Amino acid sequence: MSLSHALLGLLAIAPASGYELTKEFERDLGRYAWQAGHTSIYPELNKLAGRGLVHVAHEGPRGAKTYDVTPEGRDELRTWLLRPPGEGAVVRNEQVLRMFLISALTPEDQRRMLTSIAENTALTAAEIRASMESEDEPERGERSGFGRLAGEFGVRQLDAVHEWAEWALTELDIPDRERSSAQA
Secondary structure, eight states: OOOOHHHHHHHHEEEEEEEHHHOOOHHHHIIIIIOOOOOHHHHHHHHHHHHTTEEEEEOGGGGGGEEEOOHHHHHHHHHHHHHHHTTTOOOOOHHHHHHHGGGSSSSHHHHHHHHHHHHHHHHHHHHHHHHHHHHOGGGGGGGGGTTTHHHHHHHHHHHHHHHHHHHHHHHHSHHHHHHHHHHO
């Protein structure tokens, strides 16, 4: 994924200024999916405009610009959204990398790491659930309720990681000989 696709998606839902887009990234979108600040959002909007994927729909006082997605931008977004996840993407998953390298830690530190993962995933899943149950923010207009499917995806993913961390902690208690004979 790239920032350009995130911006195209937000603008496809509703036209917005760079400031409004920055605020979206300060909410759940930035916390759980993709982080971006105004120093990257404004240059990316200019690049998208240069490629004809967005245009300035309105220019307000003090040069404030409201951007909207063009038909070409919608096509680009659609193509990206319908492409199977990971196809043509560079894999960078810090959490999985940590699991590949966990054996570099002492058993005590492995347990500390897995316990932390279990605790943090349970806490974050609870936070997302609470956020999804709270009332929508009316000032967000068309993006009110934005991310319900993403929220549920996040909760289920966190629940799965939590369950895995609990399982991994029990695996640490099984001596290697017992694990080998049980797999045979």
